[in-house]
Amino acid sequence: MALLTSGINPGQLSEVSTAYAALHSSSLQQSDFPYFHVRNAGNKGLGCFAARQILPGTLVHQEAPLFIVYEIGDEDPSRAIHDEISVEVNNLSVQNRAAYMQLVVPGQVRILRNNFVSQVFNANSFETMEHPDRRTTDQGIFLMAARFNHSCVPNAYFQYNPRIGQLTIFAISRIEKDDEILVNYKYEDIYKSRDERRQNLQRGYHFTCECPACHDGPYHDESERLRSLMAVLDTQDQQRLGNSTERRQRKDRLIALLGTAGCPYPQTAHLYKQLAEDYLGEMNLLGAGYSGNITECRQKAQTAARGKLMVEILAIGPNTEEIDKSLDLIAEAGYHGRFG
Incomplete structure (x- = not known):
């Protein structure tokens, strides 16, 4: 796939090219075959694994939404939203509806059995638009993107791009062949401790994170030290001290x-x-x-x-x-x- 730069002012393209050169990458990356394949990821269910070495800045995946639900409140979706999700799922083709219902790992089935259709949405949707003044968001389902698993130390980043109407996933570090491609579901929790991050992931996605930053060991200890220090610096920055x-x-x-x-x-x-x-x-x-x-x-x-x-x-x-x-x-x- 190629990354479009046609919308950039020609006089500013050199800045973009220089940035890509610093990443040892290119804005015109193309591949004749997918960058990843989906396979079993143990207790995480299915996951996406690199089919080749992937350089930082590479567009790994882009995908249009299966459907979008608009104006979802900050708290748990209301009954009206539950109904809207059900309508959207019922309007899917038989094949897409079956794929949607499979967006859950075996260990979550018991947890999600009440309001199953809408809870699958809650655990697998991606934000497509934020409305801060109304404290609501638009959220969509992306069948393939939902297969990318979480890590608190991700090697990829996802974001919906309204300009092209698709969710994109870019490699943010070099990913070796057969490594799992991982994104951070809760990047806003970067300064939080392991216990806080796990609590938020459990509440929203119904799993306990066991990534290197969460699993007991030297890496976890150093991660906690770094995040604690960053939290202090961020608080000082918010307060504009000094x-x-x-x-x-x-x-x-x-x-x-x-x-x-x-x-x-x-x-x-x-x-x-x-x-x-x-x-x-x-x-x-x-x-x-x-x-x-x-x-x-x-x-x-x-x-x-x-x-x-x-x-x-x-x-x-x-x-x-x-x-x-x-x-x-x-x-x-x-x-x-x-x-x-």
Whole structure:
């Protein structure tokens, strides 16, 4: 499959190409056969395993939704949503309905026997749109994507791309042949402890995570130390403690720790964005006559914006709104150079 870059401003394509070169990858990756095959993954049921070595930034899978249920509340779906899910499932072809009902591992059958149809949806759906003002989300079923299992230290990242109407899964680290391709179902829990992560996964997906970060051992111990430290730094960052230099240094440290923890997106992209905007704000002050080195500030703003572009290229690909915003941020930092 090829990654489309046709929507990118030709004058900004070099930035995307440079990012791919840094990943030792390409925006025009193609394969004559699938990057993965589905097979038994033990007590996890079925899983997706690499059919070849996969480089970071590779589009492993993309898929249109089988169906989408709109405006689902933050809490457990209401009776009306249960009914809507049932209607959608009943409208499927016999083959697709059977495939939908098989999106569950044997150990979950007893747990899901009440409201089985809607509970299968809850445990296998992917968010396609968020409506923060109404505290609701749209969620869809993707039959193949649902076969990718979870890890708190994933080697791939999933996200629905409204621009192409498909869910994409990109490799975020090198995946060797026969390795299982794993995504993080709860990437927002990156700073939480093992017990908190397991509790949230059990509540939403009805399994106990046994990934390297959760299974007892040296890796788990180091993971807990890293996540505890990141949680402290994130809290300090949210509270904007310290002066501007200290806040920037804290963001830089968090970015480095997220990389060490194997979770480069989306938290890292957000931190890079904040850094770039911080430097842009300082450049405005310098342009208005404040003392300081505007050339150095511009370079740091562009470096941060390019860092954001890099992790987005890695995790969500070039044909996204996020990439457009990163390219505009890079250009804005260069434009501010007129003050220099």
